[in-house]
Amino acid sequence: MVSASSHRGVGLALNGLRGALSKEIAFVRDKIINILSFSEHLLDVSEEDIVDTNIAYIINKVEKIHENLQKLIKNYNTCRIMTSGAVVVLCGPPNSGKSTLFNALIGSDRAIVNKEPGTTRDLLDALIIIDGVPITLVDTAGLRDPANDVEGAGIQKARDYMKMADLVCTINDITKINVSTEMIDNNLLKETGAVNIYNKIDLIKGGILDKRSGYFKGGLITSALTGL
Ligand SMILES: Nc1nc2c(ncn2[C@@H]2O[C@H](COP(=O)(O)OP(=O)(O)O)[C@@H](O)[C@H]2O)c(=O)[nH]1
Ligand SMILES: [Mg+2]
CATH class of the missing domain: 3.40.50.300 (P-loop containing nucleotide triphosphate hydrolases)
Structure with missing residues (x-):
C-alpha cells in the first residue's frame, strides 16, 4: 500500500483493503453467531450438560473472537487513514x-x-x-x-x-x-x-x-x- 505512488495505485490498493476488511468482518460475525447458538443450546438442555469442557470451549472461542476484533480495529484505522487521510x-x-x-x-x-x-x-x-x-x-x-x-x-x-x-x-x-x-x-x-x-x-x-x-x-x- 505504502509503495503505491499514484492516485490510481492508492485507489486499487484501497479497494483490496476494503474487500479484505469486509470479509474479515463477516468471518468474525459468523464465529460470534456460532458460539452464541452453542451457548443457547447448552442453556436449553439440562444443567448436567454444562460441563467444564463446554465452558473451556466457549472461553477459548470468545478469546479468539476478541483477538480477531482487536485485529479488525487496527485494520479499520489503517483503512480510515487510507480513505480520509x-x-x-x-x-x-x-x-x-x-x-x-x-x-x-x-x-x-x-x-x-x-x-x-x-x-x-x-x-x-x-x-x-x-x-x-x-x-x-x-x-x-x-x-x-x-x-x-x-x-x-x-x-x-x-x-x-x-x-x-x-x-x-x-x-x-x-x-x-x-x-x-x-x-x-x-x-x-x-x-x-x-x-x-x-x-x-x-x-x-x-x-x-x-x-x-x-x-x-x-x-x-x-x-x-x-x-x-
Ligand atoms: N535558518 C533557518 N531559519 C528558519 C528555518 N525554518 C524557519 N526559519 C525562520 O524562522 C522564522 C520563523 O519561521 P516560521 O515558519 O514563521 O515559524 P512558526 O512560527 O513556527 O510558523 C522565519 O524567519 C523563518 O524564515 C530553518 O530551517 N533555518
Ligand atoms: Mg507559523
Whole structure:
C-alpha cells in the first residue's frame, strides 16, 4: 500500500483493503453467531450438560473472537487513514519553523512565514500524498502564553487538533532546544503518536550539536529553510 505512488495505485490498493476488511468482518460475525447458538443450546438442555469442557470451549472461542476484533480495529484505522487521510499536526513553540516546514512539504507558500513570533493564528491545512498515503497536514499557532484573545483562540484550536491527530509533529528550534518541548502538555499526546523534529540545523555549526545533546530528546533533525 505504502509503495503505491499514484492516485490510481492508492485507489486499487484501497479497494483490496476494503474487500479484505469486509470479509474479515463477516468471518468474525459468523464465529460470534456460532458460539452464541452453542451457548443457547447448552442453556436449553439440562444443567448436567454444562460441563467444564463446554465452558473451556466457549472461553477459548470468545478469546479468539476478541483477538480477531482487536485485529479488525487496527485494520479499520489503517483503512480510515487510507480513505480520509492521516491528520498530521505541526505544533510547537512560536518561531520554530512550523509554517516554513508546512510550505516546504506542500510545495507552495500557503502559510505566512515571519520572524515575528505569533504570526500563525488560525489553522491552515493541505492535503498531500507521501508514499501513496493521503495526509492532511495542519499548520498551527505556536504554543505560548497568548498575547491577546485572537492568539489565545488560535492556540486553543491547535490543542484541539493535537488531540484528534493521527500524528503530532513537535517542531523545535534546535538553537533553543532547552526551552521548546516543555511547552507541550503531555496529556494532550497520551493517545497520539508524536515525533520531535529539531529544525534550523543550518544554524548549527559543526560540533555544537554535541554540546547540546543533554537537551536532545531524540527525533528528526532538519532545516525547513534549506532542505537539509
Ligand atoms: N535558518 C533557518 N531559519 C528558519 C528555518 N525554518 C524557519 N526559519 C525562520 O524562522 C522564522 C520563523 O519561521 P516560521 O515558519 O514563521 O515559524 P512558526 O512560527 O513556527 O510558523 C522565519 O524567519 C523563518 O524564515 C530553518 O530551517 N533555518
Ligand atoms: Mg507559523
